[in-house]
Amino acid sequence: MLESLTLPLADDFHLHxxxxxxxxxxxxxxxxxxxxxxxxMPNTVPPITSVEQALAYRDEIQSVDPDLDVLTTLYLCPExxxxxxxxxxxxxxxxxxxxxxxxxxxxxxGVADVGAYDEVFAAxxxxxxxxxxxxxxxxxxxxDICVMNAEPLFLxxxxxxxxxxxALRIVLEHVTTAExxxxxxxxxxxxxxxxxxxxxxxxxxxxAGQNHNFCKPVAKYPHDRAALxxxxxxxxxxxxxxxxxxxxxxxxxxxxVGCAGVFTSPLMLPYLADCFERxxxxxxxxxxxxxxxxxxxxxxxxxxxVTLERRPCDVPKAYGSVVPYRAGExxxxxxx
Ligand code: NCD
Ligand code: ZN
Numbered sequence: 209m210l211e212s213l214t215l216p217l218a219d220d221f222h223l224h225x226x227x228x229x230x231x232x233x234x235x236x237x238x239x240x241x242x243x244x245x246x247x248x249m250p251n252t253v254p255p256i257t258s259v260e261q262a263l264a265y266r267d268e269i270q271s272v273d274p275d276l277d278v279l280t281t282l283y284l285c286p287e288x289x290x291x292x293x294x295x296x297x298x299x300x301x302x303x304x305x306x307x308x309x310x311x312x313x314x315x316x317x318g319v320a321d322v323g324a325y326d327e328v329f330a331a332x333x334x335x336x337x338x339x340x341x342x343x344x345x346x347x348x349x350x351x352d353i354c355v356m357n358a359e360p361l362f363l364x365x366x367x368x369x370x371x372x373x374x375a376l377r378i379v380l381e382h383v384t385t386a387e388x389x390x391x392x393x394x395x396x397x398x399x400x401x402x403x404x405x406x407x408x409x410x411x412x413x414x415x416a417g418q419n420h421n422f423c424k425p426v427a428k429y430p431h432d433r434a435a436l437x438x439x440x441x442x443x444x445x446x447x448x449x450x451x452x453x454x455x456x457x458x459x460x461x462x463x464x465v466g467c468a469g470v471f472t473s474p475l476m477l478p479y480l481a482d483c484f485e486r487x488x489x490x491x492x493x494x495x496x497x498x499x500x501x502x503x504x505x506x507x508x509x510x511x512x513x514v515t516l517e518r519r520p521c522d523v524p525k526a527y528g529s530v531v532p533y534r535a536g537e538x539x540x541x542x543x544x
Contacts, residue, residue: 210490212517213541217244217510218477218497221279222340222381222402222450224249224469225269233528234455234473235272242477242497242514242543245277245507247340247450250305251314255283259292259299279507281305281340284319290331297335302505303379304332304339311344311358312424313454313468318342322365329369333376338505340379341366343388344425355426356412360387367391370399377504382407382452384425386435392446393439400504401439402450403496405479406470406533408436408487419466420531423454440496441489448501451476457529472533477514478521479533481541515544 223238223246225231238246248269250256256265262280269278281303282288282296288304296304306325307318319325332339343366344358353361366380380392383401392401410427427433439447453476454469461467472479477497484493498510521542523534 210518212515212544213481213490213493214513214515215242215477215494216498217512217514218242218449219244219501219507219510220246220449220451220453220473220476221379221501221505222247222249222404222452223473224251224452224454226455227252230455230457231269232272234530235269235276237474237527238276239273240543241472241474242516243451243473244275244510244512245279245502247279247281247302250281250283251307251312253314255285255314255317256280257283257285257287259295259301262296262301263299277510279303279505283307283317284325284328285317288325288328290327293328293331293335293337297337301337303337304328306339306341308342308344308346308362310346312342315342322369326372329373329376333373338377338379339369340381342424343380343383355424356428359383359385359425363387363391366399367395370395374398379450379504381450382425383436384428385432389435389439393444397446400446400448400500402452402501403436403440403447404450404452404470405472405476405483408433408440408483419461419463420533420535421470422461422466422468423452423470424468437487440484440492441487443489443492443495445495445500445503447496448504449480449497450501455530458526458531461531470533471527471530474527474532475521475523475539475543477516478539478541478543481516482539485540516541517544
């Protein structure tokens, strides 16, 4: 039995670090979890919609942890003109994030009509920016649409973008369904997907009535989870880590209408090692966290390594005001 595991420092291509005091609390925990580079999400208040804001946000995060490699993405909205996209490319901004309106935390300023942004997508292909997509349609009871089928129903939108902008790199983020996995597998090489650790673990029964496991998109059926597990077990380079670690204060989770988001950042690699071992694909962990994503995003290999060892790791009940994923449980792997 493997007793220790040395990996390059991990890349997390989907992470929420918030603002102000919460940012200062959670940023130091990122490298503690074995992640050295992260793509930070722009759904702040107000959202990150300009080059200047993105650079200031990156500087704010790096003032808390100067050793963290921070990649940024802009919130897709009417302010993103062709000129902004070109300047974003020159300034080293990594991508643009598409939130369909109203599907998740702070998406009220999101996109109502994806087709209205074709000029932006064309500019992104030229500038080499990556489009990150939260792939869900809005619930609509009259059309039998709810959180359980919202992701497959969004796939035609991605398919059209891929057809019209074949040079554009697109990441379908935090995939949760067998349909999305199959779509990414059969699409061209410029389409990839991120997968979270919690979606490899959870199904609908685990979040219904358990607010700490509630996130968007919600965890789905056992067969969907099986498809996600098969995707990471296959070692396909199209799937990589985007944790979607999303801290919310305890009182915003432990209440009648809880916020969506699961906080995994402080123990990212221990959670993943524990999960990959249960699934039976621990040997695929290194590529999932430190190779597939950086190749797709075309960023440099990380220089530093981290070591995990087989030693029980008790997940704290809380980090300050935030309750982490699997709080109070014990994982099989610890960071050295
Ligand atoms: C995220 C958040 O809290 O910002 N929540 C979530 O459930 N994943 C937003 C998101 O990525 O959807
Ligand atoms: Zn997210």
